[in-house]
Amino acid sequence: MKKALITGITGQDGSYLAEFLLEKGYEVHGIKRRASLFNTGRIDHIYEDPHIENARFKLHYGDLTDTSNLTRILAEVQPDEVYNLGAQSHVAVSFESPEYTADVDAIGTLRLLEAIRFLGLEKKTRFYQASTSELYGLVQEIPQKETTPFYPRSPYAVAKLYAYWITVNYREAYGMYACNGILFNHESPRRGETFVTRKITRGLANIAQGLESCLYMGNMDALRDWGHAKDYVRMQWMMLQQDKPEDFVIATGVQYSVREFITWSAEELGITLRFEGVGVDEVGIVESISGENAPAVKVGDVIVKIDPRYFRPAEVETLLGDPTKAKEKLGWTPEITVQEMCREMVQEDLKVAKRHALLKQHGYHTPVSVE
Numbered sequence: 564m565k566k567a568l569i570t571g572i573t574g575q576d577g578s579y580l581a582e583f584l585l586e587k588g589y590e591v592h593g594i595k596r597r598a599s600l601f602n603t604g605r606i607d608h609i610y611e612d613p614h615i616e617n618a619r620f621k622l623h624y625g626d627l628t629d630t631s632n633l634t635r636i637l638a639e640v641q642p643d644e645v646y647n648l649g650a651q652s653h654v655a656v657s658f659e660s661p662e663y664t665a666d667v668d669a670i671g672t673l674r675l676l677e678a679i680r681f682l683g684l685e686k687k688t689r690f691y692q693a694s695t696s697e698l699y700g701l702v703q704e705i706p707q708k709e710t711t712p713f714y715p716r717s718p719y720a721v722a723k724l725y726a727y728w729i730t731v732n733y734r735e736a737y738g739m740y741a742c743n744g745i746l747f748n749h750e751s752p753r754r755g756e757t758f759v760t761r762k763i764t765r766g767l768a769n770i771a772q773g774l775e776s777c778l779y780m781g782n783m784d785a786l787r788d789w790g791h792a793k794d795y796v797r798m799q800w801m802m803l804q805q806d807k808p809e810d811f812v813i814a815t816g817v818q819y820s821v822r823e824f825i826t827w828s829a830e831e832l833g834i835t836l837r838f839e840g841v842g843v844d845e846v847g848i849v850e851s852i853s854g855e856n857a858p859a860v861k862v863g864d865v866i867v868k869i870d871p872r873y874f875r876p877a878e879v880e881t882l883l884g885d886p887t888k889a890k891e892k893l894g895w896t897p898e899i900t901v902q903e904m905c906r907e908m909v910q911e912d913l914k915v916a917k918r919h920a921l922l923k924q925h926g927y928h929t930p931v932s933v934e
């Protein structure tokens with residue numbers, strides 16, 4: 564039985580990858596951080612009681628900032644594959660916590676690679692690094708492919724640049740099977756609530772049900788190449804099954820604006836939006852309503868506004884990936900379109916919003932945290 568170790572198993576990708584590898588028959592080990600509240604909501608459905616004989620899903624407390632902890636877990640697990648998905652992954656937050664982001668995202672990657680080498684696992688253990696389209700930042704070529712020069716625009720992207728190159732370096736210096744997946748934005752109903760797609764689907768579902776009144780946005784002109792996390796974790800595994808380690812861009816090859824994502828999400832709730840004004844004065848106004856899903860909204864309501872608080876000190880305006888290499892060499896193509904994904908996300912968030920609205924109606928306190 565193959566063994567995999569996943570850092571970031573409690574995150575969006577970690578949860579889908581763990582499911583995928585369990586289905587493939589792997590023994591899956593994951594590193595979770597200690598937190599004062601439970602932080603395993605995304606993986607509770609695959610959790611196995613450690614007392615069960617032959618359990619194939621095991622969690623270890625740990626942190627990418629802790630070398631001895633990583634070394635001990637690697638020594639204990641002796642994994643065939645390591646997926647380094649753990650990161651402070653929020654671009655805007657990286658401007659607030661640049662040093663921590665560098666420690667986790669850059670040096671954390673080095674710690675893992677060095678522990679593999681130190682333990683003499685470099686010929687056994689294959690290593691996947693969660694690299695990112697943010698490396699392209701101020702884009703030098705459209706669309707972006709494996710050979711496009713990088714120009715990172717945030718402490719997050721700069722930290723991930725180090726992680727990208729240290730992965731390449733350990734491959735070249737020590738013959739390790741180590742590779743980078745340069746993944747463009749990918750989302751799902753399990754996406755963190757403060758990334759833009761989830762903020763939109765959750766925010767609008769809450770507004771539709773009367774739990775919030777307005778969605779406050781940053782740069783709605785930003786263009787992204789959005790895919791579904793389920794399609795992208797399949798590719799993470801495929802990259803570690805080749806004869807030779809290589810780096811791949813994973814993207815859909817289509818881009819849309821944040822404003823378009825808002826429009827689709829509203830439509831899924833039966834709300835037609837009209838955008839008026841420019842810059843910080845732009846607003847989204849309800850033009851018409853159909854169906855039953857937005858009982859709290861009236862025609863003429865302003866439900867989208869700009870809050871400059873969400874502008875970034877340096878923005879990545881446009882990203883568009885070219886996944887030709889992944890298609891040709893690995894036979895990978897995304898199966899879920901961004902519009903299908905948006906519908907799924909809205910429907911999931913609507914279920915939760917309806918539950919909260921019902922509780923509120925019956926006098927129960929249902930705080931909705933907004934970012």
Ligand code: NDP
Binds near residue numbers: 570573626748749
């Ligand atoms: P999430 O933010 O959903 O998950 C990040 C994971 O990393 C969580 O499990 C988190 O733990 C964990 N983590 C954070 N800090 C540490 C630390 N100090 N030590 C150990 N673990 C830590 O991210 P995604 O699942 O969306 O992304 C997975 C990876 O892919 C990340 O590295 C991200 O940067 C990268 N990436 C993501 C893309 C996307 O569009 N989703 C695109 C390209 C790259 P906790 O749950 O406790 O917070």
Ligand code: GDR
Binds near residue numbers: 746783787821875879
């Ligand atoms: P990104 O994702 O920065 O691309 O990083 P995010 O969803 O945070 O932002 C995408 C774009 O939307 C604009 N935007 C807003 N973003 C947020 N979060 N909140 C807002 O209110 C808002 N308004 C507009 C942003 O300015 C940006 O242009 C994600 C992360 O998953 C990274 O870890 C990963 O590496 C990259 O995708 C690829």
